[in-house]
Amino acid sequence: MTLHIVSKSPYSSKALADCLGAFAEGDALLLIEDGIYALSGRMPESIAASPVYCLQADAEARGLPIPEKIEAIDDARWVELCTQHNPIVSWFK
Numbered sequence: 001m002t003l004h005i006v007s008k009s010p011y012s013s014k015a016l017a018d019c020l021g022a023f024a025e026g027d028a029l030l031l032i033e034d035g036i037y038a039l040s041g042r043m044p045e046s047i048a049a050s051p052v053y054c055l056q057a058d059a060e061a062r063g064l065p066i067p068e069k070i071e072a073i074d075d076a077r078w079v080e081l082c083t084q085h086n087p088i089v090s091w092f093k
Contacts, residue, residue, distance in 0.1 A: 001026045001027060001028065001084075001085050001086070002024070002027045002028075002085060002086075002087055002088070002089055003027070003028050003030060003081055003082065003084075003085035003087075003088045003089070004019045004022070004023065004027060004028065004029045004030070004089050004091060005030045005032060005035075005088065005089065005090045005091065006019050006029065006030070006031055006032070006035035006038070006091045006092075007032050007033040007034065007035045007090065007091070007092045008033075008034055008035055008091070008092050008093070009034040009035065009037040009038075010035075010037060010038045011037060012034075013092075013093065014093065015035065015091040015092055015093055016035065016038050016091070018091060018093070019089075019091040022089075023050065025050075026050075027050060028050065028051040028052070028053065028081065028085060029050060029051070029052045029053065030052075030053045030054070030055070030073075030078065030081065031052070031053070031054040031055070031058075031070075032054070032055045032058055032078075033055075033058055034062075035058075035091075036054055036055070036058045036059050036062055036064055037062070037064070039054060039059065039064050039065070039066060039067060039070065040064055051071065052069065052070050052071070053070065053071045053072075053073050053077075053078075053081065054066060054070050054071075054072055054073070055072075055073060055074075055075075055078065056072035056073060056074060057074070057075075059072065
């Protein structure tokens with residue numbers, strides 16, 4: 001169960017697309033920093049069955065609403081996710 005962390009906007013980077021290409025059943029996705037912009041329409045429906053998280057503070061800082069299917073988390077929950085998943089892959093290219 002891999003935790004995939006995407007920190008770049010899908011409008012300026014291939015990070016989300018590359019991440020989703022490597023996504024497997026049981027994996028989880030966490031959107032942080034500019035990766036949060038995926039909430040504005042770049043989130044494929046196919047990923048909806050998997051757990052998808054976003055850092056609430058980053059969404060609030062960018063003024064983006066969080067869809068119901070996305071779980072907004074704080075830093076403490078992020079740490080918890082990191083202890084529950086192995087490996088952890090950061091997508092930022």
